[in-house]
Amino acid sequence: MNLAINFKVRLTEESMQGHLSASPYVVGEELASQISQYASERRLGYYPAIDFFQENGGIEKDLLDTIGSISWLVTNLVREEVRVRLRAAFSSVKFESLQTQAFTMPAIRPGQNNAFQMLTEHYTPVQVKVNILASMVRKKENHYEAEQMAKHLVCRWLKNSFESLDITNVKAI
Numbered sequence: 001m002n003l004a005i006n007f008k009v010r011l012t013e014e015s016m017q018g019h020l021s022a023s024p025y026v027v028g029e030e031l032a033s034q035i036s037q038y039a040s041e042r043r044l045g046y047y048p049a050i051d052f053f054q055e056n057g058g059i060e061k062d063l064l065d066t067i068g069s070i071s072w073l074v075t076n077l078v079r080e081e082v083r084v085r086l087r088a089a090f091s092s093v094k095f096e097s098l099q100t101q102a103f104t105m106p107a108i109r110p111g112q113n114n115a116f117q118m119l120t121e122h123y124t125p126v127q128v129k130v131n132i133l134a135s136m137v138r139k140k141e142n143h144y145e146a147e148q149m150a151k152h153l154v155c156r157w158l159k160n161s162f163e164s165l166d167i168t169n170v171k172a173i
Contacts, residue, residue, distance in 0.1 A: 001143075002135045003150045006169040008101070009078055009162040010127045019077065024070050028102065028124025031067060034059040036119060039110055047119060049105045071100040071125045078128045081161050086134065089153040096131040104129070126163075133173075143172035 075098040086093045102125040108118045147170045
């Protein structure tokens, strides 16, 4: 049975040590600061996604390059950990997409309580959205049971590898 599995993971600081030349937390805070200032100066009612700044400028190019490099490394660390761990749980695992949360549109609005803190967390490239297609060799299982089994297997095999794991969707296809 084939399953589409979507989840979010947050890397631990230990898993990134030795791989990065810059702290993702420092980069996230500086990005939040510059983006917050940009939105305030232009009286925007939202905070743009990083892609906006890559196309239009408005924040330091070196900072954009750094977050791009960190995000590339972080997604590769996540890909490898997921691939190795879930290989034992499923007969096949195919990655549909991996994206650091920092490259998504923030759901935070200027003026919101703790906006800067939430913006810093959003732009810190340590959380990754993962979409995979996995298959299990199980006979006579209905879709609901297969989805519950897949959710259980993902939790079992990945929960100790990351600081946090949030399964957002499992769908039998």
